Amino acid sequence: MTGTTRTARDIDTLPKAHLHLHFTGSMAFDTLLDLSVAHRVRLPESLTAHWPPTLASAMDERGWFRxxxxxxxxxxxxxxxxxxxxxxxxxxxxxAAEGSRWLEIQVDPTSYAPFVGGITPALEIVLDEAQKASERHDIGVGVVVAASRLKHPFDARTLARLAARNAGPVVGFGLSNDERRGDTESFAPAFRIARDAGLASLPHGGELLGPDAVTETLDALRPDRLGHGVRSADSDDVLRRVVDDGVGLEVCPGSNVALGVYEEARDVPLRRLFDAGAKMALGADDPLLFGSRLSDQYRTAREVHGFSDAELAQLARDSFAISRAPQDVVQRANADIDAWLLGQPAGSPRPNEA
Incomplete structure (x- = not known):
């Protein structure tokens, strides 16, 4: 029929891997309100007056503090x-409701240890529930143990050893919080412990600081992926190194704008990174505070950056390629991404299999 336009494919049915989601920040707002009432914790009015909260630019350290x-x-x-x-x-x-087939959720167990008897029980609770949730919701869930830049590097080593003892369900070791704090090189011993156990090296870097910080992180921590890494686009040489070294990027457009790294969604260099050949996984970071989840990041790629459905499919494939998902999960996801592009239901045979 002439004169008609094809409806865009449903992003929620596109198979994806979600590789940048923080434990507390993953909460739904209603869940936060429930817990605050249950434990009689008074939340700041700036968080409860309206959602999502208005955030000051984190490029100003006072903004990050808030x-x-x-x-x-x-x-x-x-x-x-x-x-x-x-x-x-x-x-x-x-x-799972947004089409994710694989989730890597990041947690620092020291934050919850006082309430459950220590860092080991805290991690064991997360790992046990991750396995149960995987079965309950038909989505693979891996866990990333993350140290904080605000704490001593010896604390990071303790967490790395804990992560190493639980390698398998723990898929990686990260380093989070304000990248302007702490000495990146001082965390290298912790990352060596994690790498020796076969864990992925997953530090944050290249968000609040520019390409020099990306280079420092690449040299010191030998990352498999960079949490964010978006500022590598500020330097042709650094971006080329990221691509040549096969370092994946966990890019979180909604987070970047909410924190003032970029003024508007169109300023996030998603197209530049993609066209340069960077392997990316779009992520929601902290939906509780930023107000956007995984599918929203793909909608931004489509509606703001002009990504075609074929390019969205490539983003989804790349998210699995740089993940720690089991090979059978990756293979099924890739087959269903092909089906999504063809407008077929998930699980449909490929043309040469029909």
Missing amino acids: FQRLYDAARACVRSEDDMRRIVDEAAATD
């Missing part, structure tokens, strides 16, 4: 094993 204050307030509402299990289960369910 963001961190809200995050810490939310984290203070997580005070029991049941709370922790609820967060993992809801994160998996929400991701």
Whole structure:
């Protein structure tokens, strides 16, 4: 029929891997309110007056402090094993509803250890619920143990050893928080412990700081992926190194704009990174504070950056390629991405298999 336009394919049915999601930040706003009431924790009015909250630019350290204050307030509402299990289960369910086949959720167990008897029980709770949520919601869930730049590098080594002892369900080791704090090189011993156990090296870098910080992180921590890494686009040489070294990027457009790294969604260099050959996985980072989830990042790629459905499919394939998902999960996802492009239901045979 002439004169008609084809409806864009449904992004929620595109198979994806979600590789940048923080434990506390994954919470739904209603869950946060429930926990605050249950534990009689008073939340800042700036968080409860309207959602998502208005955030100051994190490019100003005072802006980051205000963001961190809200995050810490939310984290203070997580005070029991049941709370922790609820967060993992809801994160998996929400991701599955958005087409995610594989989720790597990042957690620093020291934040919850006081309420459950230590860092080991805290991690064990997350790992146990991740396995149960995987089965319940038909989505693979891996766990990334993350150290904080605000703490001593010896603490990072302790967490790396804990992560190493649980390699398998723990798929990687990360380093989070304000990248302007701490000495990146001082965390290298922790990352060596993790790498020796076969874990992926997954530090944050190249968000609040530019390409020099990306280079420093590449040299010191030998990352498999960079949390964010978006500022590598500021330098042709650094971006070329990222691509040549096969370092994946966990790009979170909604987060970048909410924190003031870029003024508007169109300023995020998604197209430049993609055209340069960078392997990317779009991520939601902290939906609780930023107000956007995984599918929203793909909609931004389509509606703001002009990505075609074929290019969205390539983003999805790349998200699995740089993940720690089992090979059978990757193979099924790639087959269903092909089916999505052909407008067929998931599980449909490929043309040469029909």
